[in-house]
Amino acid sequence: MKRRLHPLAIVRIAVSTLFTTMFAAAFLGLGGAAPARAIASLQLFPGAIRLIGTGAATVFLVTLGVSTLFGRVYCSTFCPLGAMQDATAALGRKRSGAPYSYARGRPLLKAAVFAAAAAALTLGAGSYAAFVDPYSLSGRFFQYAARPAARALASLAAWLARAAGSRWRIGDEPIVAAAALAATVPIVLVLAAAALRGRPFCNTLCPVGAVLGALNRVAPLRVRLDAGKCTSCGACARVCKARCIDAEHKALDEDRCVSCFTCLSACPTGALSYGAGKPTGRRAPRGPIDTSRRSFLAKAAAGGAATAIALVLRPISSSAEAAIGPIAPLAPAAPPGAGSMERFLSTCVGCGLCAASCPSRVIQPSISRYGLRGLFAPFLDYDVSYCQYECSACLDACPTGALRGMGLPDKKLVQMGTAALVREKCIVITDKTACGACAEHCPTGAVRMRASPSGIPEPVFDEAICIGCGACHHICPAEPIKAITVTGKSIQGTASAPTKNLFSANGPDSAVGSGTAPDDFPF
Amino acid sequence: MDRREFFRTMTHYGLGAAWLLWGGRDTFAQEARTRAPDLVAVKGGGPDALFDAGIAALGGMKAFVHRGQTVVVKPNIGWDQPPETAANTNPSLVKRIVEHCLDAGARKVYVFDNSCDSWSLCYKSSMIERYAKEAGAEVVPANASGYFQEVSFPGARTLKKARVHELVIESDVFINVPVLKHHSGAGMTASMKNLMGVVWDRQFFHRNDLHQCIADACLYRKPDLNVIDAYRIMKTGGPRGYQSSSYDDAEFQILSADIVAADAAAARTMGFEPSRFGYIVKAAAAGSGQADISRLDVRRISL
Numbered sequence: 001m002k003r004r005l006h007p008l009a010i011v012r013i014a015v016s017t018l019f020t021t022m023f024a025a026a027f028l029g030l031g032g033a034a035p036a037r038a039i040a041s042l043q044l045f046p047g048a049i050r051l052i053g054t055g056a057a058t059v060f061l062v063t064l065g066v067s068t069l070f071g072r073v074y075c076s077t078f079c080p081l082g083a084m085q086d087a088t089a090a091l092g093r094k095r096s097g098a099p100y101s102y103a104r105g106r107p108l109l110k111a112a113v114f115a116a117a118a119a120a121l122t123l124g125a126g127s128y129a130a131f132v133d134p135y136s137l138s139g140r141f142f143q144y145a146a147r148p149a150a151r152a153l154a155s156l157a158a159w160l161a162r163a164a165g166s167r168w169r170i171g172d173e174p175i176v177a178a179a180a181l182a183a184t185v186p187i188v189l190v191l192a193a194a195a196l197r198g199r200p201f202c203n204t205l206c207p208v209g210a211v212l213g214a215l216n217r218v219a220p221l222r223v224r225l226d227a228g229k230c231t232s233c234g235a236c237a238r239v240c241k242a243r244c245i246d247a248e249h250k251a252l253d254e255d256r257c258v259s260c261f262t263c264l265s266a267c268p269t270g271a272l273s274y275g276a277g278k279p280t281g282r283r284a285p286r287g288p289i290d291t292s293r294r295s296f297l298a299k300a301a302a303g304g305a306a307t308a309i310a311l312v313l314r315p316i317s318s319s320a321e322a323a324i325g326p327i328a329p330l331a332p333a334a335p336p337g338a339g340s341m342e343r344f345l346s347t348c349v350g351c352g353l354c355a356a357s358c359p360s361r362v363i364q365p366s367i368s369r370y371g372l373r374g375l376f377a378p379f380l381d382y383d384v385s386y387c388q389y390e391c392s393a394c395l396d397a398c399p400t401g402a403l404r405g406m407g408l409p410d411k412k413l414v415q416m417g418t419a420a421l422v423r424e425k426c427i428v429i430t431d432k433t434a435c436g437a438c439a440e441h442c443p444t445g446a447v448r449m450r451a452s453p454s455g456i457p458e459p460v461f462d463e464a465i466c467i468g469c470g471a472c473h474h475i476c477p478a479e480p481i482k483a484i485t486v487t488g489k490s491i492q493g494t495a496s497a498p499t500k501n502l503f504s505a506n507g508p509d510s511a512v513g514s515g516t517a518p519d520d521f522p523f
Numbered sequence: 524m525d526r527r528e529f530f531r532t533m534t535h536y537g538l539g540a541a542w543l544l545w546g547g548r549d550t551f552a553q554e555a556r557t558r559a560p561d562l563v564a565v566k567g568g569g570p571d572a573l574f575d576a577g578i579a580a581l582g583g584m585k586a587f588v589h590r591g592q593t594v595v596v597k598p599n600i601g602w603d604q605p606p607e608t609a610a611n612t613n614p615s616l617v618k619r620i621v622e623h624c625l626d627a628g629a630r631k632v633y634v635f636d637n638s639c640d641s642w643s644l645c646y647k648s649s650m651i652e653r654y655a656k657e658a659g660a661e662v663v664p665a666n667a668s669g670y671f672q673e674v675s676f677p678g679a680r681t682l683k684k685a686r687v688h689e690l691v692i693e694s695d696v697f698i699n700v701p702v703l704k705h706h707s708g709a710g711m712t713a714s715m716k717n718l719m720g721v722v723w724d725r726q727f728f729h730r731n732d733l734h735q736c737i738a739d740a741c742l743y744r745k746p747d748l749n750v751i752d753a754y755r756i757m758k759t760g761g762p763r764g765y766q767s768s769s770y771d772d773a774e775f776q777i778l779s780a781d782i783v784a785a786d787a788a789a790a791r792t793m794g795f796e797p798s799r800f801g802y803i804v805k806a807a808a809a810g811s812g813q814a815d816i817s818r819l820d821v822r823r824i825s826l
Contacts, residue, residue: 167633167690171642171666360641388641390603390648433732434801436708441639445765449707457707475639477730499766521564521823523791523816 006264008274012076020083027142027356028150033393040353040399042078043135044208049126049400053347056401064215071222071274072212075202075258081134082202082258084187085194089241092195099238100198102246105256109204110213117207124346126400127373131186132205135399136349140376141187143352144179144365174384179365179376183352198241203256213255220276223259225252229271236263236272245272332369332379333417333468333488336387337395337403340491341370348402350376354394360385362470363394380416382470382486387416389443389469412443415493417468417486419447421461425483428458438472438484444498447472447484459484465498559586560822561813562779562788568826570616570754573776577750578623580822581778587748590628592695596620596660597746599702599717600636600651602763603644609755610764611645612702614654616752616776620700621658632658633690636720637665639763663690671723674743678809681731682739686723691744699746699782703753703775703789705761708733710800712762713789714749714782715741734801741782741811749785751777753792783812784819791816 005013019039026036040046047060067074075082093100113132120129130136155170162168190201202209216222225236227250234247240263244256252272263272335354338344355363355378364381366374378394380387392411395403406414427435434456439449446466449457461484468486476482563580565573578584588594598612606614617634624632634655638645642664646652652662663670671686691697701717708729709716718740719725728736753775760768775792779785783806787797797803797814807814 167661167663169664169667169669171664172668359643385641388603388644391641391644427730431732434708434710434734435729436706436733437726437729439707440762443763443765445760445767448760475726475729477726479730521566522794523564523788523821 004265006261008264009261012073012259012261015077016083016086019078020080023080023138024142024146027139027352028147029356033357033397036353036357037397037399039078040135040139040351040397043399044074044211045130045133045135046349046351046399048121049347049349049402052121053343054401054404067212068215068219069221071219071259072209072216072257073259074212075199075209076260079134079208080138081187081190082199084138084191085199085201086241086260088191089194089198100240100243102237102240102248103197103243105244105253106204107255110210113205114207114210124342125373126347126349127345127375127377129207130349130351130376132207133349134201134206134208136351136376137183137186137190139351139353139356140179140183140365143356144176144183144376145181145187147356148173148175148180173361174364174381176365176367178367182367182375194241198243199256199258202258203242203244209258216254216257216259221274222254223252223257223261223263223272223274225250226271226273227251229269230267231269231271233268235266235268239263239266330485331417331488331490332366333382333470333486334492335363335378335380335394335403336392336411336414336416336492337398337406338416338492339404344402345370345374345377347400348374348377349400350374350378351399352376352378353397353399354378354403357393357397359391359393360388362387362474379488380470382473384474386441386470386474387467389467389471413467413495413497415467415489415495417470417488418463419461419466419468419472419484419486421447421459421484422481423458423483425478425481426459427478427483428452428456430478432456435477437475437477441471441475443467443469443471444495446495446498464496467495561781561819562777562784562816563822563824564788565776565778565824565826567774569774570613570752570776571619572826573754573774574616574619574623574750574778576824576826577776577778580824581748581780584623584627587698588624588627588629588696591630592628593693594624594629594632594696594698595690595694596624596632596634596655596698596700597691597717597721598634598636598651598700598752599712599720600642600645600649601639601720603640603648604764605648606650607755608764608768609702609704609757609770610762611649611651612700612752613754614650616750616754617651617700618654618658620698620750621655621660624696624698625659629696632660633663633694634660635663635665635688635690637688637723637725638720639725642666665720668723676739676742679739679742680735680809682727682736682742685727685740685743687743688721688723691721696748697744697746699749701749701751702757703751703777703792704757704764705759705793707761709737709802711786711790711793711795713751714746714785715802715806718746735805737802738805738809738811741806742809745782745811747780749777749779749782751785751789753777753789756793758793781812781819783807783814784816785812787814787816788821 022035023039041059050056051060117129151170158168193200230250232247237245237247242256242258244253334344362380362385363378365376366379369379370377392408423429436449438447444465447459447461450460452458470486472484473486476484559581563577565577598617600611602610604610621632655662670688674687675684701713704712706712715737753773756771756773758769758771777788786803790797803814
């Protein structure tokens with residue numbers, strides 16, 4: 001018999017589908033910047049970092065307020081990983097046909113993971129905590145794994161469309177296989193668990209789920225079980241993917257209820273409802289949150305251990321950074337608005353939204369450039385492209401504030417790195433043929449061509465107005481070693497405004513025309 | 524044959540002869556009038572008005588585009604810069620050229636460039652994408668290596684083989700629409716330098732004698748028509764343009780089927796002798812066109 005869905009469940013599925021589609025589209029590069037930013041800024045984990053780092057509280061508090069009022073609806077609507085788990089779980093159920101059944105919660109594990117994540121966040125190692133953040137996990141999966149796959153499919157479609165006269169082709173983009181793999185593994189694990197057990201990730205590892213679960217206990221509006229009406233038939237428990245309804249004891253573990261509303265239409269007696277003020281079910285014996293001293297001590301110990309781990313990891317990552325410094329030929333440059341490397345790596349969750357927004361694809365995920373702590377943190381890969389001067393898409397998109405938002409005029413002065421010109425490698429010097437590719441691409445005039453005795457213009461460099469965008473580095477044709485390269489700055493600076501006249505009569509650029517065109521025809 | 528018949532016959536012959544004579548003369552006159560100049564220079568108007576006058580002097584777009592043909596229009600869309608910086612070809616000019624092509628009966632008009640800055644930004648901020656689409660062109664990107672197929676450049680000294688955009692390979696008519704600018708590497712960019720944007724690997728040019736490669740680049744397929752946009756000329760700080768770049772609002776345009784002649788005229792427009800630019804000298808020596816403007820039939824038009 002086909003069970004009808006409760007209207008609230010239909011609304012939940014519609015909202016969740018809409019949000020997740022928009023989320024995926026944004027990360028796949030199909031959606032506009034505005035919806036991507038809106039969806040990302042609603043997410044609680046990056047919101048918490050934004051709050052700690054910049055004090056921007058509005059959206060975070062609104063989202064939290066909604067959860068306080070309406071229960072744990074966030075997990076079944078706004079959370080992309082929640083939606084992906086629900087879809088996988090539904091498929092898993094359809095295949096196995098086995099009903100869900102009540103399972104006891106794992107409050108100790110949840111508390112420990114939450115404490116570790118909270119410690120990492122407050123101690124400035126948000127990137128570690130992001131390994132259990134559903135938003136970051138989903139974002140980087142879509143950006144670094146699903147996007148290349150989607151583009152491969154689109155390429156196939158484009159190839160087929162050419163038969164019908166289409167000129168559409170999919171542009172070249174680098175694929176970082178290690179990032180694709182590292183982004184896929186956690187998602188596969190989470191979804192596999194969902195296919196077997198419903199929502200285990202959300203009630204054990206997810207730090208957002210931990211907070212929202214606690215709030216769901218006090219929310220005025222939430223799913224409630226009326227023990228008076230309950231006949232312990234277990235119909236609800238068989239459809240509950242959070243596995244939080246103990247029908248035998250007529251008890252609902254509200255902490256773990258993700259407000260999916262599936263149980264509402266399953267209950268034959270109307271004992272389950274969503275609303276305010278109705279009597280709640282009894283406490284299940286040995287309920288998930290017990291206030292015993294033993295439990296408190298265990299949680300405190302777990303929190304302490306997590307803090308210790310976070311403290312240990314910090315020096316490790318710092319030393320890893322120090323270690324790669326002198327060995328790596330060039331320090332990586334972070335995208336504009338990163339501020340200091342320390343601040344950046346503390347607040348970046350590696351979600352990949354900046355990379356998704358970047359029109360030139362110069363933003364690539366770090367696998368080893370920043371060390372373990374900066375896994376998935378973005379860096380500017382000048383072998384791929386260069387930072388576009390008139391663009392601020394990445395820092396506009398960043399949901400954590402790791403890339404500090406600022407106006408385009410300010411962004412144009414951010415020094416992400418510094419170029420270094422090695423004349424001995426320059427084509428003009430070595431081959432005595434004209435080049436100027438660096439000066440051609442430089443947006444500020446920091447590298448420009450100056451007439452030389454040989455008659456071939458040679459590049460000169462002015463560090464004060466160099467912003468480290470990497471245009472010169474990217475385009476320099478010298479092989480095998482480029483004549484001009486950009487090294488990232490550990491603390492981003494501010495360049496002088498490139499307003500001074502670079503082309504005065506005595507200026508460096510004497511390759512300028514002798515005058516303006518004559519009044520009459522010049523030939 | 525009686526007298527009447529004789530007169531009738533003579534009248535017929537006479538009329539026929541007269542018709543032949545006058546008609547023939549008329550035909551010759553027409554021919555003299557449509558023998559197009561080698562180069563047209565137009566000044567004093569908007570980019571579209573300059574083109575209207577220039578193409579008319581060349582016999583109209585029908586002299587280049589026949590009914591049912593495909594046309595590729597290749598402007599300079601190299602930089603993420605707005606039209607007023609004249610870093611890219613003027614969008615109104617591109618629009619007008621597309622309109623002329625379609626009026627002449629073109630089946631399809633394509634517009635593309637292999638941009639330097641990120642292509643999506645360049646296509647947008649140059650406004651060429653919008654204007655070309657408004658005129659009815661299909662705007663095609665050049666961001667996928669799959670668009671480019673390897674061809675050989677017969678007679679080339681350095682650029683013997685390169686991957687060229689499929690639209691240049693496949694289209695019936697090739698119209699090159701550069702913007703005239705100072706260029707830090709090549710000295711000046713006009714028609715020949717603009718052909719770097721039909722090739723995938725532009726770094727090869729810089730690595731292997733830039734001037735020789737630019738001259739070689741005309742040896743695969745010379746454009747059927749070059750339209751040099753000199754409405755606003757970036758005199759310094761090209762090709763991208765800096766905040767302190769200087770400009771000449773010349774309201775000028777050069778049209779020629781001879782790519783070398785067009786660039787020689789462009790050099791003069793910038794205030795230089797054509798011989799100053801290595802690629803003009805090399806291309807003329809290779810027989811790609813006439814660099815000596817005094818040997819050209821030039822039509823000068825002031826609006």
